[in-house]
Each structure stands twice: as C-alpha cells, then as structure tokens.
Amino acid sequence: MNEIxxxxxxxxxxxxxxxxxxxxxxxxxxxxxxxFENRGSSMGFEYEILKEFCKDHELELDVRVISNQDNMFLMxxxxxxxxxACNLSVTNDRKKIISFSSPILHVEQVLVQRSADENSTxxxxxDATQLSEKKVNVWKNSAYFTKLKNIQNEIxxxxxxxxxxxxxxxxxxxxxxxxxxxxxxVADKNVAIINQYYWxxxxxxxxxxxxxxxxxxxxxxxPKLKAELDSWIENFKKSDLYNYLKYKYFELPSTAKLxxxxxxxxxxxxxxNILKSKTKNKPVEWQLVAAIIYRxxxxxxxxxxxxxxxxxxxxxxxxxxKFGVFPNSGPEEQIEGGIRLILKNYSLWPDAVTEExxxxxxxxxxxxxASHVHDxxxxxxxxxxxxxxxxxxxxxxxxxxxxxxxxxxxVVKNGSARGAHTVGYxxxxxxxxxxxxxxx
Numbered sequence: 271m272n273e274i275x276x277x278x279x280x281x282x283x284x285x286x287x288x289x290x291x292x293x294x295x296x297x298x299x300x301x302x303x304x305x306f307e308n309r310g311s312s313m314g315f316e317y318e319i320l321k322e323f324c325k326d327h328e329l330e331l332d333v334r335v336i337s338n339q340d341n342m343f344l345m346x347x348x349x350x351x352x353x354x355a356c357n358l359s360v361t362n363d364r365k366k367i368i369s370f371s372s373p374i375l376h377v378e379q380v381l382v383q384r385s386a387d388e389n390s391t392x393x394x395x396x397d398a399t400q401l402s403e404k405k406v407n408v409w410k411n412s413a414y415f416t417k418l419k420n421i422q423n424e425i426x427x428x429x430x431x432x433x434x435x436x437x438x439x440x441x442x443x444x445x446x447x448x449x450x451x452x453x454x455x456v457a458d459k460n461v462a463i464i465n466q467y468y469w470x471x472x473x474x475x476x477x478x479x480x481x482x483x484x485x486x487x488x489x490x491x492x493p494k495l496k497a498e499l500d501s502w503i504e505n506f507k508k509s510d511l512y513n514y515l516k517y518k519y520f521e522l523p524s525t526a527k528l529x530x531x532x533x534x535x536x537x538x539x540x541x542x543n544i545l546k547s548k549t550k551n552k553p554v555e556w557q558l559v560a561a562i563i564y565r566x567x568x569x570x571x572x573x574x575x576x577x578x579x580x581x582x583x584x585x586x587x588x589x590x591x592k593f594g595v596f597p598n599s600g601p602e603e604q605i606e607g608g609i610r611l612i613l614k615n616y617s618l619w620p621d622a623v624t625e626e627x628x629x630x631x632x633x634x635x636x637x638x639x640a641s642h643v644h645d646x647x648x649x650x651x652x653x654x655x656x657x658x659x660x661x662x663x664x665x666x667x668x669x670x671x672x673x674x675x676x677x678x679x680x681v682v683k684n685g686s687a688r689g690a691h692t693v694g695y696x697x698x699x700x701x702x703x704x705x706x707x708x709x710x
Contacts, residue, residue, distance in 0.1 A: 281349030285494040288352055293330035296320055297345055299356040300335050300686050301441045302464040303519065307684075309639055311586040313577045315460070315519045316355040316486070319374060322511065323502055335685060337678055340411060340436030343367055346489055353495075354487035357458060359413040361482075369490050372503040373483035375516075377458045379417055381406075381476040382447050382465075392453045395476055402427035406454045407443055409434050414456035417479050437674040441465060445672055445690055448472055458484065460520050467523035467576050468691045523576050538569045541582070544605050554612055557706035558629060559605070561699045562612065562636060571601045583608035615640055623658045630660035633699050634668060638692040641684040642671060648681040660696070669693050 288294055298305035298317060305314035317333070324331040334351055336342055345351050346368060360370045381401075386394040395401060398421050408414040410433035422429045432452075434443065443455040444462070448469035457465070462474040488496050506512050541563065545556035566584040567573045575584050580597045582604045590596060595607035615635040619628050635643045647657040649667035656663045670676035671687040 281347075281489075282491050283349055283352065283489075284492045285498055288329065288495065289327070292328075293332045294320070294324055294327075294353060295332040295334060295351045296353045296355050297334050297336050297342060297351040299339065299439065301357070301439060301461060303357045303458070303461045304355055305333060305335065307639065308577055309579075309586050309589055309636075311577070311588045313586075315515055316357065316374070318515055319503075319506065319512075320353070320355060320486075322506065323499065326502065327498075337674065338436040339409060339439075342436075343487075346487060352488075352492075353499075356487075357461060357484055358487050359458070359482045360485050361413055361416065363416075364487070367490075369488045369492070369496055370483070370485040371488065371496060372500040373485045374503060374507075375460060375484040376481040377460045377484055378477045378481045379414060379456050379479040380459045380462050380474045381478055382444050382455045382457050382462055383453065383473050383476075384447060384450070385471050385473045387471075394473070395454070398476070398478060399425050401425070401429050401454075403430070404454060405430040405432060405452070406456065407432040407434055407446070407452045408456050409436060409438065409440070409443075411436065412440075412456075413482070418456065421478065437678070439674075439686075441688075442672050442674075442686075444469070444472070445688070449690055458482075460484070463520050464523055464576070468688060518578055522574065522578075541569055541601065541605070544602055548605055548609055552609065552613065554609070554616055554632075555703075555707075558703050559609060559612060560706055561703035562608070562633070564702050565695070565699045571604060583611070585611075612636065618643075620658065627658060627660045629703070630696050630700060631664070633696045634660075634664075634692050637695040638668075638687050639684070642668070642687040642692070645677075645682045645684050645687075646671060648683075649676060649679065652679070652681050665693050665696070 298314065300306055303315050305312070305317040321331055336356065339356065342354055342356060346354055358364070360373065381395055383395055384390065384392060393400065401421060402425060406418055406429060408418065408431065415431065415433065418429055418431050440455070440457050440461055443452065444457060444465045446452045447455055448471055456478060459474065466472050466474060486499065542560060545559050549556040549559060563569055563582045567582045569582065571582050574580055577586065579586050580590065581595065581599065582601065585595050585607070590607065593607035593610050595604050612632065615632045616628060618635065618640055619631050623631065631643055646664045646668035649670065650657040650664045653667065655666065667676070669689040671689040676682065677686040
C-alpha cells in the first residue's frame with residue numbers, strides 16, 4: 271500500500287452508544303462480496319453476516335454504500351459509520367490506524383485476465399514472473415498494489431502498475447478486463463469467483479498470494495464493540511448458516527454456470543405449450559417469455575443460481591414471493607408468476623416507446639431492475655440522447671452505469687449497475703426471442 275494517512279480519531283462511540291441509538295451504521299462497497307442490489311433484493315456475503323449480527327442484538331442495520339474507497343478510513347474515524355464491511359484484507363499498514371474483527375474469510379489474491387485464446391494479442395499469464403513489463407490496473411491504496419510491488423521486487427523486473435483512484439471498484443476493473451479495455455487486474459478470489467458468473471471469458475487460476483484474512487474494520491477506541499463482534503463471529507462461523515452463505519456466494523455461482531451449459535430438452539416442448547396458453551390475449555408474446563427462460567435457466571425448473579435465485583425465471587426469494595412463486599412451486603406456477611413480472615416491467619414505459627424498444631427496456635429491467643433503466647433514461651436525456659430508444663441511446667448510458675463518472679451523476683438515483691452485462695443480456699435474449707419468432 272503506497273499511502274495510508276493517520277487520521278485523528280474524532281469520536282468515541284462504543285457498543286453502549288450503538289445499543290442506545292438502536293442501529294449499527296455500516297459502510298459497504300457496492301460489489302457482490304460486500305453489498306449489492308439484485309432484482310430488488312439486498313444481497314452480499316458481508317451484508318448477510320451483519321444482518322444476522324444485528325438481528326441477534328436487536329439493532330437496525332443502517333447500510334451506507336461508499337462512493338470512493340479512498341475515504342473509507344476517514345469516514346470511520348470521524349464517526350460517519352461504526353464499521354467497514356468492504357471485503358477488507360487485514361494488513362499491518364491498516365492495523366496501524368484501525369482495528370479488525372475476527373476474520374470472516376481467508377482468501378488468496380488472484381490475477382484476473384482473459385481466458386487463453388489463440389487469437390488474443392495479450393499474453394496469458396501462468397506464472398507471476400511473466401508479469402514483467404505487463405500493465406496491471408489496481409486501486410492505489412489496496413492490498414493488491416502492495417502485493418504487486420512485492421512481486422516486482424521479487425522478480426527483479428518492472429511491472430507497470432496503473433494506480434486507480436478509490437472511486438474505481440474492483441468489479442469495474444474486472445469488467446474492463448472482460449471487455450478488453452485493460453489486460454490485467456488483481457482481486458480477492460471470493461470477488462473474482464462471483465464475477466466469473468457474469469463474464470464467460472475470465473480466468474482467475476493464478477494465485478498471487480497466500481490466503482489472507484478478510485475482516486470488518488473498526489475504530490481502535492471501540493474495544494467493547496470489537497469484543498462482542500469477535501465473540502459473535504467465532505460462534506457464527508460454527509453455524510450451518512455461515513457455511514450456507516459461503517456456498518451461496520462462492521461455490522453456487524460456479525455450479526449454476528455449469529448447469530446453464532445444458533438445456534432441459536425433454537421439458538422444453540411441454541413448457542412451450544404452457545407458455546402459449548398462459549400468454550394468450552396478453553401483450554407479451556410466448557416467444558419473449560421463452561427467450562427469458564432459456565437465458566435464465568435453460569428450461570430447468572429446479573436450478574438454483576447466484577444468491578439463491580431459483581426456478582425457470584431465477585426469482586430472488588423476496589421477489590418470487592410477491593408474484594406467488596416459491597422454491598417449491600411447480601413449473602406452471604413459476605410460469606404464471608414469471609409472466610406477471612414481465613408484464614409489470616412491460617407496462618412501465620411511455621406510449622412513445624416502440625414495441626421493439628419496449629421489449630428491450632423490459633429485458634433490461636428484468637435483468638438489473640427497472641430503477642436502473644430509469645437512471646439510464648435520465649442520463650440519456652441529460653446527454654441529449656433519446657430516452658425512448660435502447661440501441662445507441664439508453665443502452666450507451668446503461669453501459670456507463672458501472673463507471674463512477676456516470677453513476678455519481680445527480681440524475682442517477684440508484685447507484686451503479688453491471689452495465690455491460692445487462693446490455694449484453696438484452697442483446698442475447700432479444701436474439702433468442704427473434705430466433706423463436708422466426709422458427710416455424
């Protein structure tokens with residue numbers, strides 16, 4: 271780490287104060303390991319752990335999402351938050367200015383690069399010594415930066431380390447690797463595993479470190495909060511729920527992705543007949559619903575996906591319940607609930623939107639949430655693009671929702687989104703929809 275400022279501790283608020291006010295204010299990073307919104311549900315490994323801690327201590331969990339990681343320690347020391355839950359690696363430099371809880375994970379750092387491809391002009395790295403003369407982008411105040419500096423010293427050669435500011439997230443850097451904007455970055459393996467679910471061309475096979483502790487960050491003057499949190503964490507790590515959360519976030523994505531490589535051919539014809547019946551006299555066509563199912567589950571009604579999403583339409587538990595779909599619901603109930611959700615999204619757009627663009631907006635809303643589509647339309651309006659047209663207009667701004675220059679714009683009300691992933695999702699599902707339409 272090239273610089274950590276020694277901030278003066280300005281507040282003294284320990285466990286008694288937190289219990290008195292009845293809430294724990296936690297600073298999260300907007301990523302899949304820390305905290306994120308997925309189709310209307312709040313998720314994240316660290317978020318779910320702290321939600322359980324707060325429930326056991328009768329506290330409200332007050333979620334704050336950081337916009338610039340460079341400010342996280344200052345926000346903690348000044349009392350804006352009680353705890354940092356940003357997938358923090360425990361390092362000696364950081365221990366000089368904050369305390370750490372008992373570890374919640376032990377993970378190694380890995381190199382994130384595009385998968386080996388004979389047509390690629392980028393060298394595929396299989397050994398850390400091959401990083402010589404390579405460009406690697408990482409956050410300048412991260413443990414990744416320190417690790418690259420150490421590797422550079424150990425191999426006795428230059429690694430061109432591009433120092434990113436704190437408003438550039440690891441998820442965004444991984445997205446840039448996937449789309450070819452940059453060649454390499456470094457991430458904790460737990461974060462990299464989840465990102466592999468979204469990007470088919472990522473390789474994370476090369477470890478760059480031993481396993482390191484991941485823990486929550488606290489002010490040094492909160493010994494009672496630390497003691498209570500440490501004791502609770504050690505007990506929680508023995509629970510079935512802790513093991514399930516590790517499986518849900520760090521093993522299930524790989525399992526689900528493997529399951530999506532095969533299509534439930536035997537059930538496809540039956541489901542198509544149900545779709546034709548259930549969409550009769552409705553404004554959405556059965557081919558559109560079928561295309562969504564194909565992308566989400568390959569017509570497998572029993573598949574479990576990222577974050578516990580389930581069934582043909584990959585409903586998140588909170589959203590599925592609103593539409594009458596539960597993990598044990600049969601295929602017909604799943605289809606009825608899925609159609610209701612699609613119709614809800616389909617009805618959101620103004621009359622000026624054409625049928626094709628209405629479908630594309632609906633697909634974007636299905637994948638990422640309607641709130642992000644509204645944000646992308648607001649950005650399109652601001653940048654003198656057409657907010658009623660997807661291709662070349664709203665899609666451009668949606669892609670930019672993973673860029674802090676855009677998601678920190680005042681017209682954006684719902685934060686960052688996996689912009690490139692959603693734009694790709696819309697394209698793929700619309701192509702599948704067109705295929706079904708043209709197949710006799």
